[in-house]
Amino acid sequence: MRWTESLINTLWQAPSEAEISSHKLMLRAGLVKKLAAGIYIFMPLGLKVLRKIENIVREEMDASGALELLMPTLQPEQLWQETGRWDKMGKEMMKIQDRHKRQFGLGPTHEEIVTDVIRKEVKSYKQLPVTLYQIQTKFRDEIRPRFGVIRAREFTMKDAYSFDRDIDGLNKNYKKMREAYCKIFDRCALKYQIVEAESGIMGGDVSHEFMALADSGEDTIVLCPSCGYSASMEKAEGDKCPKCASRMKIKKGIELGHIFKLGTKYSESMGAEFLDKDGKKKTIVMGCYGIGISRIIAAVIEQNNDENGIIWPKSIAPYQVEILPVNVNDNETMQIAENLYKNFLSERIEVIIDDRNERPGIKFKDADLIGIPIRITISSQKAKDNIVEIHKRDTGENKLVKIDDLLENLRIYL
RNA sequence: CGGGGCGUAGCGCAGCUUGGUUUAGCGCGCCUGCCUUGGGAGCAGGAGGCCGGAGGUUCAAAUCCUCUCGCCCCGACCA
Numbered sequence: 001m002r003w004t005e006s007l008i009n010t011l012w013q014a015p016s017e018a019e020i021s022s023h024k025l026m027l028r029a030g031l032v033k034k035l036a037a038g039i040y041i042f043m044p045l046g047l048k049v050l051r052k053i054e055n056i057v058r059e060e061m062d063a064s065g066a067l068e069l070l071m072p073t074l075q076p077e078q079l080w081q082e083t084g085r086w087d088k089m090g091k092e093m094m095k096i097q098d099r100h101k102r103q104f105g106l107g108p109t110h111e112e113i114v115t116d117v118i119r120k121e122v123k124s125y126k127q128l129p130v131t132l133y134q135i136q137t138k139f140r141d142e143i144r145p146r147f148g149v150i151r152a153r154e155f156t157m158k159d160a161y162s163f164d165r166d167i168d169g170l171n172k173n174y175k176k177m178r179e180a181y182c183k184i185f186d187r188c189a190l191k192y193q194i195v196e197a198e199s200g201i202m203g204g205d206v207s208h209e210f211m212a213l214a215d216s217g218e219d220t221i222v223l224c225p226s227c228g229y230s231a232s233m234e235k236a237e238g239d240k241c242p243k244c245a246s247r248m249k250i251k252k253g254i255e256l257g258h259i260f261k262l263g264t265k266y267s268e269s270m271g272a273e274f275l276d277k278d279g280k281k282k283t284i285v286m287g288c289y290g291i292g293i294s295r296i297i298a299a300v301i302e303q304n305n306d307e308n309g310i311i312w313p314k315s316i317a318p319y320q321v322e323i324l325p326v327n328v329n330d331n332e333t334m335q336i337a338e339n340l341y342k343n344f345l346s347e348r349i350e351v352i353i354d355d356r357n358e359r360p361g362i363k364f365k366d367a368d369l370i371g372i373p374i375r376i377t378i379s380s381q382k383a384k385d386n387i388v389e390i391h392k393r394d395t396g397e398n399k400l401v402k403i404d405d406l407l408e409n410l411r412i413y414l
Numbered sequence: 415c416g417g418g419g420c421g422u423a424g425c426g427c428a429g430c431u432u433g434g435u436u437u438a439g440c441g442c443g444c445c446u447g448c449c450u451u452g453g454g455a456g457c458a459g460g461a462g463g464c465c466g467g468a469g470g471u472u473c474a475a476a477u478c479c480u481c482u483c484g485c486c487c488c489g490a491c492c493a
Contacts, residue, residue, distance in 0.1 A: 009424085011424085011442095012442060012443075013425055013426045013427095015426085016420085017485070028425095092491075108492090109493090138493080140492070140493090142492075143415080143491060144488095144491090151491095155493075200491080201491090201492090209493090218492090219492095290493050292493030294493090324452095327450095327451045328451090359451055361452080361453040363452095364454085365454050380451085389452095
């Protein structure tokens with residue numbers, strides 16, 4: 001990508017609406033723009049990051065054996081009446097009417113729909129277990145949208161649902177999902193804590209939250225230093241460990257994901273049953289598993305930034321390498337820069353070249369702000385000796401290398 | 415929804431108390447030219463606003479009054 005063709009607009013000062021660093025940086029780097037409270041446009045640079053995360057999630061979900069499908073956002077009232085959640089969800093569900101005055105909800109979650117799918121498709125124990133997932137836009141009319149994409153009213157979520165013959169199967173699937181979640185958050189370079197949680201309106205008895213540790217987080221979690229027990233504040237109801245009674249540490253976090261053992265709450269009310277080996281009708285046992293995809297972006301930035309800007313982990317960086325020619329009016333510089341750019345493209349290295357005719361200071365500041373992991377600076381003096389500089393955004397390490405050795409040196413970091 | 419605060423150019427802000435001195439201003443950004451090119455340079459010229467909206471008071475409203483819409487922060491909810 002050429003900067004001059006990228007529609008990347010950075011801001012010197014963060015809009016006053018932003019309070020926490022991830023929100024400020026997302027706006028300053030131009031990843032997102034606000035359309036209304038809790039409603040954001042993902043600009044091209046921001047969308048690249050979102051897609052990277054989606055792909056990681058997709059890969060790990062597929063690896064766990066889950067099947068991807070896509071369910072509608074628009075959901076008929078009747079299904080929600082079956083479980084009683086049409087009223088229970090209350091004002092959090094955005095509701096609309098069609099021209100025939102039929103009521104629809106904009107999906108805040110998809111238990112009703114997916115259970116409807118399964119009760120129609122699954123008849124036999126032979127079809128179980130099965131896990132379905134989707135990556136899709138969700139709508140929740142939050143009481144108070146906040147912190148940019150961290151609590152938005154429209155957001156991208158991965159939601160998965162497991163269907164088993166019995167509790168035993170559910171326990172296995174639950175464990176499998178938990179492991180998949182760990183892989184996902186590890187790959188996103190997040191520091192997180194798994195905590196016992198309340199199930200809330202989802203129902204079921206067991207649930208765990210994956211919390212990104214961040215001082216700016218809205219959620220409070222407690223950790224027991226002696227026995228390792230950890231839970232959300234609501235679940236723990238205090239700072240004494242329920243397991244070993246020692247005093248627990250309190251930390252702040254951002255909820256990235258939440259997994260639930262639902263049991264038969266939905267399958268029972270909606271009649272999702274199957275015929276078991278013995279020819280008897282049984283109720284399907286369910287679990288559900290959510291990840292806030294767009295929220296991950298904010299959490300990663302919250303954990304990876306400095307006074308100059310974002311520091312992307314390479315797994316979700318919008319580009320791996322930024323080429324920064326110090327002076328675009330210098331022929332020698334530009335010849336090298338353009339050659340490298342073409343080279344990287346053919347090597348399938350994700351690269352952006354800052355080909356703007358700006359003074360170096362502006363380009364360096366912007367490079368730091370958008371946080372590409374590796375910067376290659378090309379200046380006229382060093383170009384004479386066929387030398388360029390590699391700069392690592394995370395460590396600040398600088399290295400001068402011969403152009404012929406550049407790719408080799410780069411491979412170490414990519 | 416309760417409590418607090420804010421809407422003036424793309425972003426950050428001043429002006430409002432005490433209406434007229436404003437053709438509505440400043441910094442950054444944007445456009446043109448010159449100059450400059452290793453950490454947000456300089457000079458000159460320029461574009462961009464129904465001062466959130468609607469009513470009202472007044473000879474006169476960004477400024478005073480009423481209503482309204484939007485946004486942010488603190489609380490309960492959530493990925």
